[in-house]
Amino acid sequence: MNDNWLQHTLRRSGWRPQRQITWLLGVGVLIAIVMGALYLSQVAGFASTNRELEQLIAERDELERINEQLRAEIASFQSVPRLLARAQELGFSPAPPDRIEYLLVEGYDANRAATVAPLDDAQDALPTYDETFWGWLQQQWDLLRQQFDSFTNPEGQ
Numbered sequence: 001m002n003d004n005w006l007q008h009t010l011r012r013s014g015w016r017p018q019r020q021i022t023w024l025l026g027v028g029v030l031i032a033i034v035m036g037a038l039y040l041s042q043v044a045g046f047a048s049t050n051r052e053l054e055q056l057i058a059e060r061d062e063l064e065r066i067n068e069q070l071r072a073e074i075a076s077f078q079s080v081p082r083l084l085a086r087a088q089e090l091g092f093s094p095a096p097p098d099r100i101e102y103l104l105v106e107g108y109d110a111n112r113a114a115t116v117a118p119l120d121d122a123q124d125a126l127p128t129y130d131e132t133f134w135g136w137l138q139q140q141w142d143l144l145r146q147q148f149d150s151f152t153n154p155e156g157q
Contacts (some may be wrong), residue, residue: 041124
């Protein structure tokens with residue numbers, strides 16, 4: 001009777017094999033379109049992120065070039081001939097030997113040998129590792145027993 005009921009239902013609904021194939025193909029195409037749209041959305045997001053990244057890299061390279069140019073300009077301003085010319089523009093002139101004054105500092109020996117503080121090569125010795133597995137296990141067991149003893153015999157009583 002079950003077989004008769006199933007055949008009767010399929011016959012009454014009008015689902016013929018041609019319509020079933022058409023519906024399956026339509027659903028398959030719809031799923032393919034949705035997946036394609038998701039893929040294109042992801043690719044578009046990656047492309048825009050990549051463009052932004054390229055712009056930031058170009059901006060960083062330009063800033064590095066400007067920094068190097070400024071460093072070169074600062075170095076040219078700090079050159080000795082430029083500093084001498086600038087000093088003359090401001091009214092300074094080289095001091096003649098008769099206008100140079102030397103100061104004597106008491107206790108300073110200009111001819112002493114340069115001394116360098118010795119490096120401290122002595123390192124603190126690390127403790128020797130002599131613990132065995134059984135010693136560690138005994139230590140853990142003792143700690144566990146102490147915890148249980150503190151639960152069973154509180155110090156306050």
